[in-house]
Amino acid sequence: MNISKLKIVWKWLTGGIGSVADYLLDVLNDALAKVDGNNRQKVQAALNIANRVLSTLMAIQWLCPTKWQTAYSSTLIAVGDVVGALQDLKIEMHELEKLRDRFAIAVEAWKSPDDETCVDCID
Numbered sequence: 001m002n003i004s005k006l007k008i009v010w011k012w013l014t015g016g017i018g019s020v021a022d023y024l025l026d027v028l029n030d031a032l033a034k035v036d037g038n039n040r041q042k043v044q045a046a047l048n049i050a051n052r053v054l055s056t057l058m059a060i061q062w063l064c065p066t067k068w069q070t071a072y073s074s075t076l077i078a079v080g081d082v083v084g085a086l087q088d089l090k091i092e093m094h095e096l097e098k099l100r101d102r103f104a105i106a107v108e109a110w111k112s113p114d115d116e117t118c119v120d121c122i123d
Contacts (some may be wrong), residue, residue, distance in 0.1 A: 002027075003049065007058070031049040034046070035091065075107070
């Protein structure tokens with residue numbers, strides 16, 4: 001699955017940064033689901049998508065409200081971990097499962113309700 005610039009614009013117009021981030025994370029999640037440690041081309045494809053997702057998320061981070069920054073930062077770290085793990089184009093099955101689990105936790109944190117402990121939240 002490729003990242004559609006048109007879809008990013010549509011997501012931005014209809015739902016803002018949250019919708020864009022959700023879309024990007026779903027694309028990366030789909031790519032991770034297709035990774036097979038024995039198939040170098042699938043690993044390369046997932047790495048390419050992960051790099052694009054990471055660069056896009058980093059580029060729009062300044063648009064993220066303060067109350068979302070904790071989850072957003074965790075998400076950036078998780079996507080960075082995906083890039084790091086796939087960088088050598090080799091991945092063992094146990095490493096892939098661990099990576100998918102950590103990524104799923106970060107996606108869940110991003111999609112969870114806002115951080116109510118933030119005392120200086122700015123919308």
